[in-house]
Amino acid sequence: MTYPLTMRAMLLASALALAPAAWAETPADTLVVAHTIDDIISLDPAVSFEFAGNDVNNNTYDRLVDFNPLDPDAGFQPSLATEWAVSEDGLSITFTLREDATFHSGNPVRAADAAWSLQRAVKLDKTPAFILTQFGFTADNVDQMITADGNTLTLTMDKPYAPTFVLNCLTANIASVVDMETVMANEVDGDMGNAWLNTNEAGSGAYVLSAWRPNEAVQLTAYEEYWQGAPEMKRVIVRNVAESSAQRLLLEQGDIDVARNLTPTDVESIAAVEGVTIQDEPRGRILYMGLNQKDELLSNPAVVEAMKHLVDYEGITGSFLKGQFVTHQTFLPQGYLGVLEEQPWTYDVEKARQILTDAGIEGGTITTRVRDLREYVDVAQTLQASMAQVGLTLEIEQMTGAQVLDAYRAREVPIFLGEWGPDYSDPNTNAATFAYNPDNSDEAAAVGLLAWRNAYEVPAEMNEATVAATLEQDADARAAMYQDIQRQYQAEAPIVPLFQRIEQVGLRDGVQNWWSGGAISSVMYRQVTKGE
Amino acid sequence: MAPTDPTGAATASSRRRALTRRRVRSVAGTVLSLALTLLGLLLVTFIIGRVMPIDPVLKVVGDRATQAQYDAAYVAMGLDQPLIVQFLSYVGDVLRGDFGRSISTGQPVAQDIARVFPATFELAALGTFIGVVIGVPLGVIAAARRGGVIDQVARVVALVGYSMPIFWLGLMGLLIFYGMLGWVGGPGRQGIIYDGMVPNVTGMILVDSLIAGDWGAFRDAFSHIILPASLLGYYSLAYISRMTRSFMLEQLSAEYITTARVKGLSERAVIWGHAFRNIAIPLVTVIALSFGSLLEGSVLTEIIFSWPGLGSYITRGLLSGDMNAVLGGTVVVGVCFVVLNLFSDILYRFLDPRST
Numbered sequence: 001m002t003y004p005l006t007m008r009a010m011l012l013a014s015a016l017a018l019a020p021a022a023w024a025e026t027p028a029d030t031l032v033v034a035h036t037i038d039d040i041i042s043l044d045p046a047v048s049f050e051f052a053g054n055d056v057n058n059n060t061y062d063r064l065v066d067f068n069p070l071d072p073d074a075g076f077q078p079s080l081a082t083e084w085a086v087s088e089d090g091l092s093i094t095f096t097l098r099e100d101a102t103f104h105s106g107n108p109v110r111a112a113d114a115a116w117s118l119q120r121a122v123k124l125d126k127t128p129a130f131i132l133t134q135f136g137f138t139a140d141n142v143d144q145m146i147t148a149d150g151n152t153l154t155l156t157m158d159k160p161y162a163p164t165f166v167l168n169c170l171t172a173n174i175a176s177v178v179d180m181e182t183v184m185a186n187e188v189d190g191d192m193g194n195a196w197l198n199t200n201e202a203g204s205g206a207y208v209l210s211a212w213r214p215n216e217a218v219q220l221t222a223y224e225e226y227w228q229g230a231p232e233m234k235r236v237i238v239r240n241v242a243e244s245s246a247q248r249l250l251l252e253q254g255d256i257d258v259a260r261n262l263t264p265t266d267v268e269s270i271a272a273v274e275g276v277t278i279q280d281e282p283r284g285r286i287l288y289m290g291l292n293q294k295d296e297l298l299s300n301p302a303v304v305e306a307m308k309h310l311v312d313y314e315g316i317t318g319s320f321l322k323g324q325f326v327t328h329q330t331f332l333p334q335g336y337l338g339v340l341e342e343q344p345w346t347y348d349v350e351k352a353r354q355i356l357t358d359a360g361i362e363g364g365t366i367t368t369r370v371r372d373l374r375e376y377v378d379v380a381q382t383l384q385a386s387m388a389q390v391g392l393t394l395e396i397e398q399m400t401g402a403q404v405l406d407a408y409r410a411r412e413v414p415i416f417l418g419e420w421g422p423d424y425s426d427p428n429t430n431a432a433t434f435a436y437n438p439d440n441s442d443e444a445a446a447v448g449l450l451a452w453r454n455a456y457e458v459p460a461e462m463n464e465a466t467v468a469a470t471l472e473q474d475a476d477a478r479a480a481m482y483q484d485i486q487r488q489y490q491a492e493a494p495i496v497p498l499f500q501r502i503e504q505v506g507l508r509d510g511v512q513n514w515w516s517g518g519a520i521s522s523v524m525y526r527q528v529t530k531g532e
Numbered sequence: 533m534a535p536t537d538p539t540g541a542a543t544a545s546s547r548r549r550a551l552t553r554r555r556v557r558s559v560a561g562t563v564l565s566l567a568l569t570l571l572g573l574l575l576v577t578f579i580i581g582r583v584m585p586i587d588p589v590l591k592v593v594g595d596r597a598t599q600a601q602y603d604a605a606y607v608a609m610g611l612d613q614p615l616i617v618q619f620l621s622y623v624g625d626v627l628r629g630d631f632g633r634s635i636s637t638g639q640p641v642a643q644d645i646a647r648v649f650p651a652t653f654e655l656a657a658l659g660t661f662i663g664v665v666i667g668v669p670l671g672v673i674a675a676a677r678r679g680g681v682i683d684q685v686a687r688v689v690a691l692v693g694y695s696m697p698i699f700w701l702g703l704m705g706l707l708i709f710y711g712m713l714g715w716v717g718g719p720g721r722q723g724i725i726y727d728g729m730v731p732n733v734t735g736m737i738l739v740d741s742l743i744a745g746d747w748g749a750f751r752d753a754f755s756h757i758i759l760p761a762s763l764l765g766y767y768s769l770a771y772i773s774r775m776t777r778s779f780m781l782e783q784l785s786a787e788y789i790t791t792a793r794v795k796g797l798s799e800r801a802v803i804w805g806h807a808f809r810n811i812a813i814p815l816v817t818v819i820a821l822s823f824g825s826l827l828e829g830s831v832l833t834e835i836i837f838s839w840p841g842l843g844s845y846i847t848r849g850l851l852s853g854d855m856n857a858v859l860g861g862t863v864v865v866g867v868c869f870v871v872l873n874l875f876s877d878i879l880y881r882f883l884d885p886r887s888t
Contacts, residue, residue, distance in 0.1 A: 214637035
């Protein structure tokens, strides 16, 4: 009996003896964040289109215009560009660049670097390139359309786009300014430095990338020469911690300062812990229900109308999505120019039944494919239950994210439940995917458009209104145009926005000015402080 | 043997030559079967990867890509080639030491594996060590005092080890030993202040911190590894103690043990001197296999403890259709099993008194 017990006691004792006295307390000048960062594929700003990758880029690069993390509601602000002027015909915008900014290599940031960065992104033509090419840039013309002269940069577009539209797009990750000399020194086979930038950075941002170990950690070091002043946090370490419960433990113990992926259960229990606070921040992602118009039943307007009343909005946000989503029934997220506040639909099974009876529909079966994430499956099951009450059967097939996406892009998901995040901070980002579909044929293969994926034949006037809103020079008039589009959308579209994502960040006391990026951007660290 | 040889000396030399030939042939045979095993493994994994309903191109280009961007990536990844061509070109690359680029990390798979394998190796080695140090004595004593208290304890330990979900035990362990008692470090391989501080030599942080002579980093790394390693150790001890017990019971009922007892040898000498020596050989295989399974099977432990190892690397690769990562990881696990088998084979010969 004694032998194994002694061994165990010895092991425990040795663990005790070896354990440092106190685990708590991260260094005062270091910010430690737990986050799921396993989606980073590339750190090249012309390629990166994932949340965690953009989080890194947003801190290592500057853009011509940017958000002030201490006042994000003010919208885009001067950054590398100090001022800009729109030409009389509205076709060109000329930016004046500041002359005191330097890249991490020590090279000065010149207008030529900024122009080259935009040209490069257009020529590489990776997934996010559309954010720039929608202004009429192509690989062939971009060298003439985007030019640098001294400390000015001129963008010439194919149409007189709304200046707010253009400038909002220039806050996007793909518009990051890279150090041309450093990147070209690492060019391989004419890739404009793409292979090298996948794992390195050449920016002028507040932080220098000091290490990236995929699926493990990202380490940033303060750039002491930063033109907006060296950030207070000298090191930022982002640790990949997949489990919410592990993040919670680390935060409670003081081993991390920030936890970014807490489940509602963990948020609830951590809220009572001393030394920790929860900060709610609305993000841009919209959880919506897509009703595929290729499905015979779903293409009936009465069914579409009934479905809007079969979602238990309050029940869902009050139970399993608690705190992580709010009801939001329009495709523009809170925080966007022209967002509509109206919520026309309520959970009303009787009304849904009446609508279906009036239309002579007596039940039916719909199969759907749902990503095997707890929250989506829960929403699907709640929907299944309320549909059953009006005689509609919902059969749920659970799949991995990649499988669902594959089927969705092939227009093969009858009822899609999932999230859509905006690509840039302008209302056109969601208007152009939810409410724009100029060619609904299979051959059009407009896989990037949600309307196309759901085979929603957007009415001609809505297509036109969406395009017109990108050309409206006056910001207020532009906002009103988007509100009109949203009202019409709410009245008839078969793609039904349901909820907006809220990020519930767990913060150690003392961490101040944390900003995850709100609905419009990615995280920024340079303004964060840790007082006592 | 060699009738044409007139002298004994020549006979001896020809015997030596024959022996060498046999050895070379046996080594060549081993290498050949090793290569074929790995090739088969690759083929099966490759086919599974291709029939899996996951689109690797989507992982690369993402949700928003246009059809043209999708098609460009499809061609760039070589997916437009016939399957057999893809496979052969992959094997050709592997022979040149090139495992391709991972689509989920954007880095060469060989580089990824060099980073994740030491993490898993370190964890599995310590886990197996704990399993052996506790499991073997437990099994031996349980067999020697069959039906006694220790035997009952061992039975319960093994039963719990088989039936308790590893993620539950892991989370409980974290909650108690890290969250409540603060005895061990939290998830991850190192505390934050030590992150990236010890120069990377072997990739095993315990070893590297000793090489660097950084006692603080060693303590920190040990405090992080001890809990997941104990958990893995627990599962392997459940298996090892059961196997040890049944091997021992078999030996203890053998005639030579009765003879030894009749000769008046002490119980201790009978058990450890005679019976245990005879089970050492099969036990080596059990331990080697147990180690091998920890190398590839500790996925859940790695996820719970945020341990950046091979198990979670392969799983993540599988879930995102990252076949280069999966194939590369599979080759490494395959090589490990082959090496472990070879190793236990050699130990067999070394330990088996009948072989000379």
